[in-house]
Amino acid sequence: MSVYPSLNDPAYLEDLFLKFPRGTGPLIAFHDAVLRNQDSALSIAEREVIAALVSGLNACDFCFGAHKTMAMAFGLPEATITALVDDIDSADVDEKLKPILHYVRKLTLTPSKMVQADADAVFAAGWSEDALHDAVLVCALFNFMNRLLDGSGIVPKPVFEAPDEDALKARRTGTYSAWARGAGIIS
Numbered sequence: 001m002s003v004y005p006s007l008n009d010p011a012y013l014e015d016l017f018l019k020f021p022r023g024t025g026p027l028i029a030f031h032d033a034v035l036r037n038q039d040s041a042l043s044i045a046e047r048e049v050i051a052a053l054v055s056g057l058n059a060c061d062f063c064f065g066a067h068k069t070m071a072m073a074f075g076l077p078e079a080t081i082t083a084l085v086d087d088i089d090s091a092d093v094d095e096k097l098k099p100i101l102h103y104v105r106k107l108t109l110t111p112s113k114m115v116q117a118d119a120d121a122v123f124a125a126g127w128s129e130d131a132l133h134d135a136v137l138v139c140a141l142f143n144f145m146n147r148l149l150d151g152s153g154i155v156p157k158p159v160f161e162a163p164d165e166d167a168l169k170a171r172r173t174g175t176y177s178a179w180a181r182g183a184g185i186i187s
Helices: 013-019 024-035 044-057 061-073 078-086 095-109 116-124 129-152 165-173 176-182
Strands: none
Touching: 013 129, 024 044, 024 129, 024 176, 044 061, 044 078, 044 095, 044 129, 061 078, 061 129, 095 116, 095 129, 116 129
């Protein structure tokens, strides 16, 4: 239930953004820049997995469900995404991606304990500084979003529970700005 009595019950993300629009346009644009930019060293699927992992670690049901669904839209099995939250090493993901996932896990759970060796493990796996920076941006964005949504009492929509192929296809081709325009959040 939302902490804001003026919002619907249950309150969804759209309700929050419509009630409190300040900063929403730039925030949505930042989602597109971080998650949909084609110039990233990380694929869209890899960035969505990072968003889901961070959100799962933070137990943000809304963002975990939304970005697990997005990662599924790009071909990752639901079980793999869920398993990452518990144990990155045994999850069925590309070995090269695991150092980045460990990096964002540590950055999410114990940010003051980050050391150069954490970055060096990412570089040793063959990732560039740009890739690490993109991973950090996704991690930071979702730590922010998780706090925003959980702090506001926003709940996930049922649409994240069992998306069909048409819903997954729409997620592969859409942007966050297009979603926000369609919901009347931005113009």
